[in-house]
Amino acid sequence: MIFMNGIGLHFIFSKILTRKKNSRGFTLVELLVVVSIVSVMSVITVLSSSKFDGTVLLTNLAYEVALSIREAQAASINVREFQPGTASATFSAGYGIHFFSTLGSGAANNRSYVLFADLPIPPSSSGDHEYTGNENGGTEFVAKYDTKRSNVIDRFCGVLTTGGEDCSGVVGGLTYLNIVFLRPDPDAVFRSNKGFLYRAAKIYVRSPQNVSKAIRVESTGQISVCPSLSC
Numbered sequence: 001m002i003f004m005n006g007i008g009l010h011f012i013f014s015k016i017l018t019r020k021k022n023s024r025g026f027t028l029v030e031l032l033v034v035v036s037i038v039s040v041m042s043v044i045t046v047l048s049s050s051k052f053d054g055t056v057l058l059t060n061l062a063y064e065v066a067l068s069i070r071e072a073q074a075a076s077i078n079v080r081e082f083q084p085g086t087a088s089a090t091f092s093a094g095y096g097i098h099f100f101s102t103l104g105s106g107a108a109n110n111r112s113y114v115l116f117a118d119l120p121i122p123p124s125s126s127g128d129h130e131y132t133g134n135e136n137g138g139t140e141f142v143a144k145y146d147t148k149r150s151n152v153i154d155r156f157c158g159v160l161t162t163g164g165e166d167c168s169g170v171v172g173g174l175t176y177l178n179i180v181f182l183r184p185d186p187d188a189v190f191r192s193n194k195g196f197l198y199r200a201a202k203i204y205v206r207s208p209q210n211v212s213k214a215i216r217v218e219s220t221g222q223i224s225v226c227p228s229l230s231c
Contacts, residue, residue, distance in 0.1 A: 058207040061151045062225045065113070065203055066215045068145055069097050069179055069223055072115055073188070076181035082117040084139055094118040095142070096180030098131040099156040099203060101168050110152035115142040118180050129180045129191040147205075154206040158190055158198035165202070166194060177201060179217055186221035204228055 072095040074080075082093045098114040117140045118127030133141040147153060156177045157167035168174045178191040179201050190198040203215040214231035216224050224231070 055207070055209075055211055057149050058151050058205060058211055058213055059225075061147055061205050062213040062215055064145070065153075065205065066223050066225050068113070068115060069215070069217055071095075072097050072179070073181045073186055073221060073223075076183045077186055079183055082119070082142070084117070084119060090119065092120045092183070093140075094127055094129075094180055094182040096129070096131070096178050098176065098178050099153065099168075100135070100176040101174070110147070110154075112144055112146045113153065114144050116140040117142055118182070126182055127180070129178055129189055129196075131176075131178055150208040152206055154204040154212060156204070157202045158192055158194075159200035159202060160197060161199050166192065166197065181221070188217050188219055188221050190217075190219070202231060 075095040079091050080093075080095065081089050081091055083089045094117070096116055096118050098116050100113070112135055114131065114133070114135055116131045116133065116138075118129060119132075119140055120126055121128050132139045135144055155167050155169040156174060157165040158174065158177060159165055166174055168177070175193045180189045180191060181187070182189060188201070190196065190201050192198075199219050201217045203217075204212055205215070206212045212228035214226055214228040216226065216231045
């Protein structure tokens with residue numbers, strides 16, 4: 001379109017300015033044309049900038065989630081001390097991330113997730129891969145992470161050995177998903193309300209513009225961020 005490129009704009013403005021030299025001023029039509037062009041260009045600029053900013057913020061969220069999972073992995077490998085309330089401190093806990101549903105029908109809790117310590121269950125030296133607590137505290141609670149701006153955790157999924165996925169957000173789907181690391185190994189264990197069924201886990205995040213990214217965690221402990229359709 002002639003209004004959407006530099007040559008077209010130069011042509012229009014040169015015609016208007018040439019007319020101004022030969023007359024006493026601009027006509028109403030000419031002023032309306034200029035105002036319309038400037039308005040359209042301003043809207044396009046604002047929308048493009050908003051979409052770019054939204055994509056950057058979503059990418060930041062995806063990497064923040066990935067780094068939180070990496071933090072749990074590092075805490076387990078490094079045998080991080082955990083103080084469970086008033087009980088004695090322990091160096092035997094594994095660490096994990098707890099994604100959970102509070103919205104009904106298995107829908108993901110869109111705003112937060114929890115870092116927790118997987119305390120050993122005597123006489124075993126390892127935990128049960130479950131989280132004892134809620135989003136604001138509990139015996140195994142370490143920290144709560146919240147998403148920023150209007151970006152959300154869209155859903156969380158366990159990748160089956162057959163290649164399919166169990167996800168939140170559907171009736172009969174996952175209501176929670178734990179990604180747990182057992183000291184001193186970097187390998188990940190996945191636990192949900194459906195048990196131990198998975199060879200990987202995926203966490204999907206979404207922007208207000210419906211742009212999505214996914215964080216994938218393999219049972220080997222590898223963590224990656226990728227476009228949701230190719231993860």
